[in-house]
Amino acid sequence: MARRYGDVFQLRLGRRRVVVLNGEGAIRRALVGQGARFAGRPDFPSFGLVSGGRSVAFGQPTARWRARRRLAHACLLSCSTADARGRQAVERHVAGEAQDLVRLFLRLSRGGAYFEPCPLFVVANANVICALCFGRRYSHSDGEFLALLGRNDRFGQTVGAGSLVDVLPWLQHFPNPVRSVFRDFQALNQELHGFVCEKVAQHRRTFTPGVIRDVSDAVIAAAEHSDRPPSGLGPDDVEGAMTDIFGAGQDTTSTALSWILLLLLKHPQLQCDLQAELDRVVGRTRLPTAEDRPSLPHLEAFIYETLRYSSFVPITIPHATTADVELDGFHIPKDTVVFINQWSVNHDCRKWHDPQRFDPSRFLDAQQHLDRDRACSVMIFSAGQRRCIGDQLSKLQIFLFTAILLHQCSFHANPAEHLTMDCIHGLALKPMPFTVTVKQRHPSLTDP
Numbered sequence: 001m002a003r004r005y006g007d008v009f010q011l012r013l014g015r016r017r018v019v020v021l022n023g024e025g026a027i028r029r030a031l032v033g034q035g036a037r038f039a040g041r042p043d044f045p046s047f048g049l050v051s052g053g054r055s056v057a058f059g060q061p062t063a064r065w066r067a068r069r070r071l072a073h074a075c076l077l078s079c080s081t082a083d084a085r086g087r088q089a090v091e092r093h094v095a096g097e098a099q100d101l102v103r104l105f106l107r108l109s110r111g112g113a114y115f116e117p118c119p120l121f122v123v124a125n126a127n128v129i130c131a132l133c134f135g136r137r138y139s140h141s142d143g144e145f146l147a148l149l150g151r152n153d154r155f156g157q158t159v160g161a162g163s164l165v166d167v168l169p170w171l172q173h174f175p176n177p178v179r180s181v182f183r184d185f186q187a188l189n190q191e192l193h194g195f196v197c198e199k200v201a202q203h204r205r206t207f208t209p210g211v212i213r214d215v216s217d218a219v220i221a222a223a224e225h226s227d228r229p230p231s232g233l234g235p236d237d238v239e240g241a242m243t244d245i246f247g248a249g250q251d252t253t254s255t256a257l258s259w260i261l262l263l264l265l266k267h268p269q270l271q272c273d274l275q276a277e278l279d280r281v282v283g284r285t286r287l288p289t290a291e292d293r294p295s296l297p298h299l300e301a302f303i304y305e306t307l308r309y310s311s312f313v314p315i316t317i318p319h320a321t322t323a324d325v326e327l328d329g330f331h332i333p334k335d336t337v338v339f340i341n342q343w344s345v346n347h348d349c350r351k352w353h354d355p356q357r358f359d360p361s362r363f364l365d366a367q368q369h370l371d372r373d374r375a376c377s378v379m380i381f382s383a384g385q386r387r388c389i390g391d392q393l394s395k396l397q398i399f400l401f402t403a404i405l406l407h408q409c410s411f412h413a414n415p416a417e418h419l420t421m422d423c424i425h426g427l428a429l430k431p432m433p434f435t436v437t438v439k440q441r442h443p444s445l446t447d448p
């Protein structure tokens with residue numbers, strides 16, 4: 001549609017007028033050039049149900065929301081990627097989960113059996129976020145934790161662009177499938193928020209001033225025990241911020257891992273090349289660490305190409321204009337819903353040579369170093385005032401999980417299946433279910 005109607009066009013979804021922004025230029029002119037005016041969220045009923053109505057991701061940009069977002073961002077960074085201590089904590093949690101995955105993979109592959117890997121990524125990744133946020137992890141067979149995580153897909157299907165729940169509000173007045181989705185959404189948000197509130201309450205009871213165990217403690221310390229607490233924030237902002245960090249952080253990164261594995265299976269020669277790079281740089285006597293990152297440009301290039309090619313968050317969470325605004329000669333009234341088409345940036349043939357081709361080498365320069373500027377121009381975390389606050393953490397997690405799993409195992413596709421880029425739609429695009437079998441590469445490092 002952008003090719004036909006231009007980078008800024010309008011469509012109607014139910015009762016709502018929606019402006020769609022395409023291409024890097026128009027998106028940056030809006031989100032960065034006129035950031036505050038494009039930083040709103042639509043007044044959709046479903047958005048008010050997230051994180052007890054105190055969401056960072058789904059909240060309107062009021063002064064209180066800005067303070068909540070700053071609090072969440074600063075505390076997440078301070079416990080993860082801001083300094084060496086945080087990065088080591090992330091590394092410790094990911095290494096533990098990745099080794100647990102290797103053991104599970106090998107058990108499930110006994111006798112050459114095939115199994116579905118993606119649900120296991122969800123648990124492993126949620127455990128990393130859970131450990132960072134609440135200082136604990138859960139077993140892959142914990143029924144309650146699995147049930148909580150199993151609701152992710154339904155969440156994404158309700159809040160993703162094109163969901164009918166919010167644009168056809170009259171569907172709420174009589175029984176129909178869309179109303180069921182909405183009621184289900186209400187219940188799953190209450191459940192997730194309840195889980196987080198209980199964890200935060202435990203942290204408040206055991207809080208010791210001066211001792212920060214995890215992100216919950218950092219948020220409680222800043223909001224409730226500081227000499228200069230952020231003005232206007234209450235206990236429900238602490239719980240809202242924590243629900244957002246836990247909710248947003250556990251599903252997205254595991255989706256990235258699913259696409260990485262699918263593309264490794266589709267490109268077995270690239271898998272071998274990456275393993276050769278890992279063996280050369282890391283050797284066979286230790287696991288890859290974050291410090292190896294600059295020495296593994298092919299692996300980094302593979303990851304960025306997966307983010308670009310899959311563009312698995314094709315459209316951000318819907319935005320809304322906070323005032324009347326002019327963009328590229330168009331007048332857009334206040335409160336217009338705005339979709340940001342990230343996919344169009346990553347598949348723009350003005351920006352990428354042969355964008356429909358999966359080719360990690362596009363991110364390497366003549367010396368085979370990672371081209372950082374090019375890598376950073378992949379748009380998957382959005383831009384401007386609503387840019388994802390978990391970008392650094394998720395990139396580190398994706399790198400560590402991929403490096404450790406590839407170093408330890410080789411992954412083999414099921415010849416009875418056709419590997420496709422077709423996907424399940426929601427806020428994030430997920431691969432169709434597929435199976436693999438796994439072989440161990442380094443017997444010395446993994447206890448089967």
Ligand code: HEM
Binds near residue numbers: 076244340387
């Ligand atoms: C590969 C992983 C991830 C991807 C692709 C991703 C992508 C996104 C996107 C596209 C948005 C919406 C931006 C917009 O509406 O313009 C977003 C928002 C957000 N993300 Fe992420 N995200 C990832 C991981 C994470 C993680 C690990 C966390 C937290 C631990 C996180 C926390 C958030 C929050 C709180 C927001 C709301 C920001 C706001 O509305 O101001 N995300 N993310």
